[in-house]
Amino acid sequence: MTITSPKGFRASGVAAGLKSSGGPDVALVVNDGPDATVAGVFTGNRVKAAPVLWSQQVLKGGIVRAVVLNSGGANACTGTQGFRDTHATAEHVAAALRNQPKPILIGAGDVAVCSTGLIGELLPMGKLLPGVTAAVKELDKTGGPKAAEAIMTTDTVAKNVHVQGNGWSVGGIAKGAGMLAPALATMLVVLTTDAVAGSEALDTALREATRLTFDRIDADGCMSTNDTVLLLASGASDVQPSQEELTAAVVAACHDLAQQLIADAEGATKHIAIQVLGAASEADAVEVGRVIARNNLVKTALFGNDPNWGRILAAVGTTQAAFAPDRIDVGVNGVWVCRGGSAAEDRSKVDLKGRDVTIQVHLHEGEMDATIWTTDLSHAYVHENSAYST
Amino acid sequence: MTITSPKGFRASGVAAGLKSSGGPDVALVVNDGPDATVAGVFTGNRVKAAPVLWSQQVLKGGIVRAVVLNSGGANACTGTQGFRDTHATAEHVAAALRNQPKPILIGAGDVAVCSTGLIGELLPMGKLLPGVTAAVKELDKTGGPKAAEAIMTTDTVAKNVHVQGNGWSVGGIAKGAGMLAPALATMLVVLTTDAVAGSEALDTALREATRLTFDRIDADGCMSTNDTVLLLASGASDVQPSQEELTAAVVAACHDLAQQLIADAEGATKHIAIQVLGAASEADAVEVGRVIARNNLVKTALFGNDPNWGRILAAVGTTQAAFAPDRIDVGVNGVWVCRGGSAAEDRSKVDLKGRDVTIQVHLHEGEMDATIWTTDLSHAYVHENSAYST
Numbered sequence: 008m009t010i011t012s013p014k015g016f017r018a019s020g021v022a023a024g025l026k027s028s029g030g031p032d033v034a035l036v037v038n039d040g041p042d043a044t045v046a047g048v049f050t051g052n053r054v055k056a057a058p059v060l061w062s063q064q065v066l067k068g069g070i071v072r073a074v075v076l077n078s079g080g081a082n083a084c085t086g087t088q089g090f091r092d093t094h095a096t097a098e099h100v101a102a103a104l105r106n107q108p109k110p111i112l113i114g115a116g117d118v119a120v121c122s123t124g125l126i127g128e129l130l131p132m133g134k135l136l137p138g139v140t141a142a143v144k145e146l147d148k149t150g151g152p153k154a155a156e157a158i159m160t161t162d163t164v165a166k167n168v169h170v171q172g173n174g175w176s177v178g179g180i181a182k183g184a185g186m187l188a189p190a191l192a193t194m195l196v197v198l199t200t201d202a203v204a205g206s207e208a209l210d211t212a213l214r215e216a217t218r219l220t221f222d223r224i225d226a227d228g229c230m231s232t233n234d235t236v237l238l239l240a241s242g243a244s245d246v247q248p249s250q251e252e253l254t255a256a257v258v259a260a261c262h263d264l265a266q267q268l269i270a271d272a273e274g275a276t277k278h279i280a281i282q283v284l285g286a287a288s289e290a291d292a293v294e295v296g297r298v299i300a301r302n303n304l305v306k307t308a309l310f311g312n313d314p315n316w317g318r319i320l321a322a323v324g325t326t327q328a329a330f331a332p333d334r335i336d337v338g339v340n341g342v343w344v345c346r347g348g349s350a351a352e353d354r355s356k357v358d359l360k361g362r363d364v365t366i367q368v369h370l371h372e373g374e375m376d377a378t379i380w381t382t383d384l385s386h387a388y389v390h391e392n393s394a395y396s397t
Numbered sequence: 398m399t400i401t402s403p404k405g406f407r408a409s410g411v412a413a414g415l416k417s418s419g420g421p422d423v424a425l426v427v428n429d430g431p432d433a434t435v436a437g438v439f440t441g442n443r444v445k446a447a448p449v450l451w452s453q454q455v456l457k458g459g460i461v462r463a464v465v466l467n468s469g470g471a472n473a474c475t476g477t478q479g480f481r482d483t484h485a486t487a488e489h490v491a492a493a494l495r496n497q498p499k500p501i502l503i504g505a506g507d508v509a510v511c512s513t514g515l516i517g518e519l520l521p522m523g524k525l526l527p528g529v530t531a532a533v534k535e536l537d538k539t540g541g542p543k544a545a546e547a548i549m550t551t552d553t554v555a556k557n558v559h560v561q562g563n564g565w566s567v568g569g570i571a572k573g574a575g576m577l578a579p580a581l582a583t584m585l586v587v588l589t590t591d592a593v594a595g596s597e598a599l600d601t602a603l604r605e606a607t608r609l610t611f612d613r614i615d616a617d618g619c620m621s622t623n624d625t626v627l628l629l630a631s632g633a634s635d636v637q638p639s640q641e642e643l644t645a646a647v648v649a650a651c652h653d654l655a656q657q658l659i660a661d662a663e664g665a666t667k668h669i670a671i672q673v674l675g676a677a678s679e680a681d682a683v684e685v686g687r688v689i690a691r692n693n694l695v696k697t698a699l700f701g702n703d704p705n706w707g708r709i710l711a712a713v714g715t716t717q718a719a720f721a722p723d724r725i726d727v728g729v730n731g732v733w734v735c736r737g738g739s740a741a742e743d744r745s746k747v748d749l750k751g752r753d754v755t756i757q758v759h760l761h762e763g764e765m766d767a768t769i770w771t772t773d774l775s776h777a778y779v780h781e782n783s784a785y786s787t
């Protein structure tokens with residue numbers, strides 16, 4: 008169950024020769040309507056790839072009919088030629104959709120573009136544009152899984168999701184890696200729904216969902232130039248859910264995809280949930296969770312099956328969050344190895360042999376909680392990220 | 398040439414059995430005067446070890462006659478008992494110095510304490526206190542190198558320095574690792590001078606020196622609970638240098654020690670200088686340099702001999718510094734692989750085989766420069782930090 012599970016969407020994935028592996032590398036998602044409302048969230052990185060700059064412009068119009076995605080090249084740090092290439096790709100998608108037996112009469116301004124791969128190199132347009140033509144021909148109501156496959160880079164499995172509403176649903180595909188491990192491989196997510204929903208309702212749902220899910224996975228603190236999350240609504244179900252229902256379904260879909268991303272993070276041997284409890288504010292809870300998730304000494308300790316709570320406390324000490332060092336408790340897989348800032352239960356009781364690790368940090372400052380998901384720092388991480396482009 | 402090179406200081410280093418290796422682990426530095434002025438800089442971590450809390454109190458009195466340092470245990474996250482142990486150590490130093498053939502009549506409040514090692518465990522006081530007694534007996538005007546050796550943890554070489562002034566000088570010892578690699582091993586630095594200088598002049602010199610040196614080395618962004626830098630002045634030279642002369646000598650001594658630290662960072666295969674040029678402010682230059690230095694994808698790329706300027710640009714994009722993505726130039730070992738935010742000289746021209754790497758990032762926003770020194774992220778880093786405490 009995937010991006011084409013909601014009514015009103017077709018998708019495809021083809022091999023255009025962008026990837027040296029010869030695997031599929033161009034994906035297309037088309038919204039057949041009747042509606043074509045959209046919402047999007049983009050990277051906070053100030054160095055933005057050409058397709059991000061393009062898609063941000065396109066979304067200002069409030070309508071997106073098609074999304075074209077490629078792996079095999081990020082089209083980031085490619086100057087004005089890179090932007091012209093993105094524009095040409097969108098033009099080509101629109102022209103190919105117009106030149107069909109059942110034409111879809113749209114322009115380049117209705118086409119969002121996403122790219123992922125190495126930074127700093129121009130896309131081979133002579134391969135990409137024929138790939139787009141082929142992707143248009145392959146469009147199908149069952150094409151979601153092929154699209155999911157075509158956007159993979161260092162992913163080892165394709166990521167799909169489907170969340171059922173009452174007479175409507177939300178589907179999605181994802182690749183990578185947002186702020187996860189793979190060598191700046193972008194997080195690209197496209198979500199679809201056949202609910203009837205205006206752009207504003209979609210935007211509300213999507214921002215809440217990314218805040219609670221994608222923004223809370225963090226494998227190495229690195230932010231891509233290309234991160235993009237799009238939510239397209241076709242209205243084909245004729246059902247207009249409440250904002251609450253819509254948001255809940257989009258949050259559920261994004262949570263599922265986020266967990267698929269973290270589970271597939273490059274070089275990870277641990278899937279780590281950091282639960283920050285008793286914070287004075289949600290912002291404090293997120294800050295504390297994130298600083299632990301990004302701490303290389305905590306991450307290497309967990310790789311070594313070492314419940315090193317001292318490194319966790321030292322990480323917390325670098326935040327601005329409200330806390331008193333002598334009131335913090337730390338639990339690792341249910342064993343409270345630190346109480347009141349000092350050693351408590353015997354650390355040898357902690358079982359870290361499994362892949363799943365839960366770290367609990369109780370600040371005893373208030374009622375707010377947040378969970379950040381991350382991975383360990385392993386030899387495989389170093390290997391894959393030192394060998395990626397050479 | 399070391400901490401006992403300036404006139405008026407004695408030091409020692411002995412093995413008290415705190416380290417499982419049996420190596421020297423207790424160091425003592427005594428200021429025989431006539432002056433006993435002091436300045437100190439301590440960790441910014443809000444989780445502070447007991448000896449940091451103690452020494453901060455001691456320095457408020459403006460007089461420090463002795464510094465006792467131990468490896469083999471950080472005495473951090475050890476609660477009230479940990480603080481009592483630090484107090485008892487200082488008392489023991491003062492008592493032992495009073496009970497000598499040539500007594501030094503001081504109290505615990507004249508003794509600074511520094512500890513380094515694992516967090517969260519109480520120090521074995523039954524071993525430490527006899528070690529202090531022995532260290533007092535071993536005090537000698539040539540004892541600096543022994544003190545430098547006794548504070549080593551994961552250091553592979555002892556760090557000493559001596560900078561000559563005009564009739565006076567600055568000496569020092571260091572261990573670890575401030576914000577460097579070794580598993581939260583603390584940066585401990587003790588500097589001595591026989592210049593005549595008040596606490597305020599020492600403080601001015603020391604803050605400027607740490608700002609320009611220790612605060613600009615950054616191997617993994619991790620901040621210890623125990624970091625301490627002390628500067629003691631004996632006045633034994635009878636020479637009172639100008640503030641400018643004093644600051645210059647202290648900066649030179651700290652720069653030398655900082656480079657020794659980064660050169661000895663655990664698991665590093667590269668010694669990397671990140672020069673940020675043309676920044677609008679010094680703060681911008683430091684922020685940009687630091688964010689590059691902490692980026693795991695940049696660090697793994699350099700471990701892999703890959704001049705991956707795209708990762709550098711993506712790191713810069715996460716800062717708040719003034720810059721335009723299409724005006725940044727990036728040079729790696731003298732080859733400008735990126736000009737104006739896009740690919741420039743052929744990256745295959747970059748020779749990364751050596752240990753020393755210079756990265757230049759030109760922002761073209763102003764006249765301010767700063768250099769941050771760091772290391773790569775290697776398999777050895779992961780190994781040493783995942784195996785440290787288990």
